[in-house]
Amino acid sequence: MxxxxxxxxxxxxxxxxxxxxxxxxxxxxxxxxxxMPSPETFPIKELTEIMEFVMKKNSDLALQYGNTLGINPVREQISKMLEKTEGIKCNMENIIVNSGSQQGLYELGTVLANPGDTVITEEPTYVGAVSAFSANGLKMEGIPVDHNGMKVELLEEKIKKLILEGRKPRFIYVIPTFQNPTGYTMPVERRKVLIEISKKYDVPLVEDNPYGQLRYYGEPVPCIRSMTGGEDVIYLGTFSKVMTPGLRLGYTIAPEPVMEKFNLIKQALDLATNSFSQYVAYEYIKRGIIYxxxxxxxxxxxxxxxxxxxxxxxxxxxxxxxxxxxxxxxxxxxxxxxxxxxxxxxxxxxxxxxxxxxxxxxxxxxxxxxxxxxxxxxxxxxxxxxxxxxxxxxxxxx
Ligand SMILES: Cc1ncc(COP(=O)(O)O)c(C=O)c1O
Known part of the structure; x- marks a missing residue:
């Protein structure tokens, strides 16, 4: 053949x-x-207990298909957790639970852009984002990073240039905290500029934050989604670095109209994320083990x-x-x-x-x-x- x-x-x-x-x-x-996270950080004892509990108490639901956007009690726990850890205020209706935030990146590329369209990333950026956006046939324009993350002073010029060329970017993708691959963190001032530019040119801003909770030194910098004016930011999070990557759980927060489209695309991708993993995460947050x-x-x-x-x-x-x-x-x-x-x-x-x-x-x-x-x-x-x-x-x- x-x-x-x-x-x-x-x-x-x-x-x-x-x-x-x-x-x-x-x-x-x-x-x-x-x-990869270190296996010595895997909460094996706690997860074993939780898994047994889920199988005994909730197997009817945990082994069944779940809602496309995610199991409601889990979405509710994620919303509470994000308020506590990141200061993000969002309703569970604005959360979709995905098979890792990697799937969230792929969904973004499908929902917000057509093949051949351009998106803006940091330069260098997360290799998995390059792969997810490429799989959607997208072109990427990188804005260089320095020790303070994306050089936002170059961003506006780039957007103007792309608009003149008839290639208005469909979204801006950033990893502002402990960036992958550089480890750099963007200070608040630059985050404000990102919000301003996104609003001025009507280009959605996407914040990917898998590492925000893993701070070893210094004072936390607020995530963009939690800042004034950041309510429209599309935010990706994951359980991979704070529970285990093997259970494949991530989530995206987005405004209502975007969420409706995620719902459609997620049905085509896998109908719904693994119910069992979601119930495990539910107990993991509710019992406070995550913290x-x-x-x-x-x-x-x-x-x-x-x-x-x-x-x-x-x-x-x-x-x-x-x-x-x-x-x-x-x-x-x-x-x-x-x-x-x-x-x-x-x-x-x-x-x-x-x-x-x-x-x-x-x-x-x-x-x-x-x-x-x-x-x-x-x-x-x-x-x-x-x-x-x-x-x-x-x-x-x-
Ligand atoms: C910046 C970034 N985004 C997304 C992911 C994907 O994580 P996962 O699919 O395990 O949630 C990673 C994983 O390393 C990452 O570094």
């Missing part, structure tokens, strides 16, 4: 991270590549964040600059030398370490001398050794 594949899939490239994960799972390789777990995760990750930053200071400060994030899961390293981090990957694997190249987070092949390092998965010893191996690889590739 000769298969004729769609233009959309023919244009899509395999994710460097997925390819890398295959190599990085070989014994002896320290992986700083994937974006204790976040504190525990922070203790574990703070040590690892310090370990990787200290190892970078000891081994890499003479040849690179790197972020020193106050939270999240990633450090962004830019090597001074004219190193192509993508080309260097085979040598790094030979030396027993894996990372993701900067290019994987762009749509235009920039960020060649950068790399993203994950610090949540490996042990402190592995992080320290991993950085030494990266330094060795850079020396050898020079």
């Amino acid at each position: 000769k298969y004729n594949f769609s233009d959309v899939v023919n244009r899509m490239k395999p994710s460097e991270i997925r390819e890398l994960n295959k190599m990085a799972s070989s014994p002896g390789i320290i992986s700083l590549g994937g974006g 204790k777990q976040v504190e525990l995760n922070k203790q574990i990750y703070r040590k690892k964040r310090d370990a990787i930053v200290n190892a970078l200071k000891a081994n890499m400060s003479d040849i690179s600059t790197f972020s020193e994030p106050d939270g999240g899961m990633f450090v962004w390293v830019t090597v001074d030398k004219n190193v192509d981090t993508k080309q260097m990957i085979p040598l790094a694997i030979k030396n027993g370490v894996a990372y993701v190249s900067g290019q994987a987070f762009t749509t235009n092949g920039t960020q060649k001398s950068s790399m993203r390092l994950n610090f949540t998965f490996g042990s402190v010893e592995q992080l320290e050794e991993g950085i030494k191996r990266i330094r060795k690889t850079i020396n050898e590739s020079a």
Whole structure:
């Protein structure tokens, strides 16, 4: 059989991270590549108890199809949790529960844009967003980030230019807190500018916030959705970093008209998100376990964040600059030398370490001398050794 594949899939490239994960799972390789939480943060005892409870008390509903937008008691708990943790005020009617926030990103691309349309992202941006938007046939225009996130002063000019070209962007996608891949956080002033520009040009603003609760140092910065004027912001959240990614639960908050369209697209995608996972999350929030777990995760990750930053200071400060994030899961390293981090990957694997190249987070092949390092998965010893191996690889590739 000769298969004729769609233009959309023919244009899509395999994710460097997925390819890398295959190599990085070989014994002896320290992986700083994937974006995985540490299994030591999984609340196994609590989840086992909850799962047994759900099966005993609620199996009729937990094993049944659920509402397309999500199970109402779960949506209600999410709304209460977000008010407590992020200061977000929203009704449960404005929440859709998805199979991870990754599915929320795909839905956005389908609901708010047509194939061939343009959206604005940060540059670099989350590789999964590139994949979700590409799968919808969208073009991405990146606005560079600095230590304070997206350079919003460039955004207005970009929007004006795109409008003149007849390519008005369909939405602006940002990860303002502990950005993936850079770890940078956008201060309040820039967040205000984003709200203003979004309103002025009538371009929806999308805030993706998987890492907001994982703050190890410093004062929290309010999420954009909670700020004055932020009521129309479309907000994505996830249980992946505060419960487990394996249960595949995320959510999107959006105004009523957008929610109606999410409802239609979600029916086409999978009818509804896993009911069992949702009932587990319901108990997990209602019993308050989520708040204790976040504190525990922070203790574990703070040590690892310090370990990787200290190892970078000891081994890499003479040849690179790197972020020193106050939270999240990633450090962004830019090597001074004219190193192509993508080309260097085979040598790094030979030396027993894996990372993701900067290019994987762009749509235009920039960020060649950068790399993203994950610090949540490996042990402190592995992080320290991993950085030494990266330094060795850079020396050898020079
Ligand atoms: C910025 C960002 N958005 C979305 C996701 C997807 O998360 P999930 O589908 O597990 O909820 C991730 C995962 O790493 C992420 O970093």
